[in-house]
Amino acid sequence: MLPTDLLMFKVKAGLVEPRRLKPAPSNLALVTALVSVFESHLQGKRFQLEEDFKALEVGRSDYRVVRGLAHLLSNDQAEFETGGTVEPAQVREQVFKLAQGQPPNRKRTQEVLAQAARALGVDSSEETLDLLYADLPDQQRLVRFDPPDPVSLLQRFDLAQAQGQLYRAYSLIITAHRNEPARYKQLLKYTKLFGLMVTVEGDADTGFTLTMDGPTSLFGGTTRYGLALAKFLPALLHVTKWDLSAALKPRKDLSWTDPADEEWSFQLTSEDGYVSHYPEPKEHDSALESGFTERFGKMKTEWTLEREVDLVPVPGGVIIPDFRLLHPDGRSVLVEIVGYWRPDYLRKKFDLLRKSGRTDVILAVSERLNLEKAGVNVADFGQRVIFFKGVLDPKVVLELAERLIEG
Structure with missing residues (x-):
């Protein structure tokens, strides 16, 4: 990401618009020049590299573009080390x-x-x-540099500018519309990774609203939470259809902003064309899930199998069942495959499922798991539990799904 002093944006009627770079010849030429500087300074010291960056800034009114691109190259594509054989x-x-x-x-x-x-x-x-x-930063030597594709660096710059607007965010609302393929699990994984507090509402057919609240006071410290929101943004880009609305604390340190502003707003959608540098989520989390999908695809059935399209809010967390079985009449059943053995994982999984109060969730549990040792009792889930050895038979799952929608 970029430091605050390299963020470039404008504010119109309280709405923040980050600076973006088009893949125009002038911008591509600038990237090429910066890459050449890095390549010419391999094994050279950082301060020498930075001196050449300053030379590129001469005569440019957009010097922060040069510094921003150089910053991203230094952090993402380059490696610096302390030279010499003695500490x-x-x-x-x-x-x-x-x-x-x-x-x-x-x-x-x-x-x-x-x-x-x-x-x-x-x-x-x-x-x-x-x-x-x-060992001082400016004395470290450039030992590795991986030149990026010029267009991808411009895209990374654009995303970093958008991320930077969230540094001062204290509330974020995301509407994740119906997505195919669904990417909700990765979304929730990153909220947990960055310590974000999430409230989930909605359903799989109309979409979900995820509310992430930071410090409640507009005048309180927001930087730490805003930084976590900024790190989360690239994960959101993997969801195929969404809208984002963030409430920001205004920048009072800039002479050109309106001192009367009490709040700024930052709006994004999946149509804005930002590109994530986070890895694409895997299609399946395990061989159990991929095998079940493959076997289901070979069956002749009127049911449709969907991957992770439903979020189930529960006190203290959110469940994302592995599959949803959708009947042509609109009724559906969720399927959760439990094949992971760690006792703490099993206890938490079943506790959340119990708290959810949902009766439309089929639990497919591997017989290899020692539920007794983990302190897990599946009796609370009645006839909705299927035990399987090795592979999960979709025929057995569909038979139980039929009974559930009929009952």
Whole structure:
């Protein structure tokens, strides 16, 4: 992501619009120039690299574009390391010990460096001097650079500008419309990863509303929560149809903004063309699920099998069943495959299912699991439990689904 001072945006009637870069020849040429700077400085020091960046800024009113692209290249495509064979801290300790109590002058400095070189097994006093502060950021060396596709870097810049608007967000509302294929599980995984507080409402047919609230006060500290929201945004881009509305604390430190503004709004949709750099979610989470899907596809049935299209809100969490079986008349049954063995996972899984109060969920449980050892009792789920060995037979699942919609 980008630091706050490199964010570029405008505000119209309280609505924030981030800066975006088109793949125009001038922007592509700038990317090419920046890539060339990196490639010419392999094994060179960071401060030398940054000096060339500053040269590219000369005469440009959009110098923050140069700095923003360079920042992304440095963080995403490059690797810097402390050079030398001796740790800088060890070099400093030796040099300062030898120099202690001696009046500083050029001759004495050279003597100290030479003595330190011999003591440390370094080739020369010049190398000792180079190692002295080699661990400072501007003294680190560029040891790897992977040049990106120019268009993908411009897309990454655009997304970073959008992410940056969420740094000051204290509330985020996402409407995830009906999606095929569904990506809700990854969405919820990232909310948990970044510690976001989520309230879920809605259903699989009309879509879900996810509300993520940060600090309640408009004037309270929002940066930490806003940073988590910003990190979450690339995951949202994998959902195929959505709208986002964020409430932001206004920037009072900018002279061109309206000091009377009490709140800004940031709006995005899946049609805005942002591209995620997070990996695509896997089609299936396990061989059990992929095998069940494959076997179901070979059956002749009027039922339709859908992947993870339903979110089931429960106190203390959200359940995303593995499948939904949809009957032509509109009725549906959810299917949750429980094949993971860890006791704490099993206890939490069944506890959430129990709290949900849903009676339209079929539980397919592997006989290999030691439910008794995990302290799990499936009696509460009555006839909705199917035990299976090795593979899950879709015929057995459909028979139970038929009984559930008839009952």
